[in-house]
Amino acid sequence: MPSAHDQIFLARQPIFDKDRRVFGYELLFRAPLGPRDTASTDEESAALLSEAILAFGLDTLTHGRPTFVKASRHVLLAGLPHALPAQQMVIQLPDDTVASAETLDACRMLRHQGYRIALDRFVPSTDSGPLLQYADYVRITVADLADVKDRSALGLRAGAAPMLVATHVQSAEDFAVAARFGCELFQGDFIGRPVMRATNDIPGNRLTYLRLFHALQNPDISPRELEDLIKPDASLVYRLLRAVNSAAFAQHSRVDSIRQALVLLGYGTVRQWASLWAMTSFNANAPDELVTISTVRGRTCEIVAGEDPTGAFGDGFLLGMTSLLDAILEIPMADVLSHLPLPEDVDAALRGHDNKSRRLLDCVIAFEHGHWDVCRALALQAGIDQDAVPMAYAQALKWYGRFRAANVAA
Secondary structure, eight states, X not given: OOOTTTOOEEEEEEEEOTTSXXXXXXXXXXXXXXXXXXXXXXXXXXXXXXXXXXXXXXXXXXXXXXXXXXXXXXXXXXXXXXXXXXXXXEEEEOTTOOOOHHHHHHHHHHHHHTOEEEETTOOOOTTTGGGGGGOSXXXXXXXXXXXXXXXXXXXXXXXXXXXXXXXXXXXXXXXHHHHXXXXXXXXXXXXXXXXXXXXXXXXXXXXXXXXXXXXXXXXXXXXXXXXXHHTTOHHHXXXXXXXXXXXXXXXXXXXXXHHHHHHHHOHHHHHHHHHHHHHHHTXXXXXXXXXXXXXXXXXHHHHHHHTOTTOTTOOHHHHHXXXXXXXXXXXOHXXXXXXXOOOHHHHHHHTTOOSHHHHHHHHHHHHHTTOHHHHHHHHHHHTOOTTHHHHHHHHHHHHHHHHHHHHHHO
């Protein structure tokens, strides 16, 4: 197993449109630890990122959507790795990029090659202004919006202003402020911060799926009991048979029974997929991406927990999958848990109590946000191998990619 100094950290953060649908993803990346003060190191990091993207596959990482990646001035001038497909990539220039003649020439060449350009943490100034003519996106933190009094101060490019991306959007209030300013894209934790409904009651149809979700988490459920749980729900049966008959599985003959699907997909896979479908069914008003984040998080926690021989971390999949239920259902977590009896350690972790499960969850969340040093510190506190989380997250993304491929192809 590689050491922490050899480990590549790669995560993604969604970027949303005004309807809270995913527009694209920013890739968060850190190369193996080492000196970071030379141009050659930056270029090597760019090459490693390119290799990591190829290893994952862009469809697994960003599902064909615009992919924002950071590039230093050194990388910009040295030339991007040719493996990065221009049509999908958005090259994100840091806020200290100087609009020198060389930089402007490099931007002009990137645009000619089909790449799009974003300016990060942008505030209009005489130093950065010339870059606007090449910018397709301008990323501004919510806190900095006040410094840009007039949207027209961002200038025009051939008669069209760049799209504004509000970053560090942490709440519904931040979202509203950014939208009023004229931002068209939004990035931050706001989707995971629930806007509570007037009532804490869960509608009957969603409560039914919540109970089904709970039943599916029983680790002692038998294949026959799993089949009996799925059979009464026509939508689950349809989804399962559609998935197993999809091009992703290339069956030679049609599968037309749940029993056959269990044999072909495996008991564990069907149980997890049915849990995901059940969660999707009570995701009425919340962004679909919340279910995606929950699923990848659950699979990551499950893999990390599975590496612990003591079993002290409990059911990692259940822990991660339920961690955003308050945002999905738009009611406080305490009310969710009153309807969803969970194992004691998971329940306590979701209530914010310090235990092994909570430490695992916090460690994985830190990784998702690109807080690499925080992740490593939390892993050390929790007794988790520091290499376990980045490796588990990579496996979880690939696992979710297979799930998505089966359902999209169906």
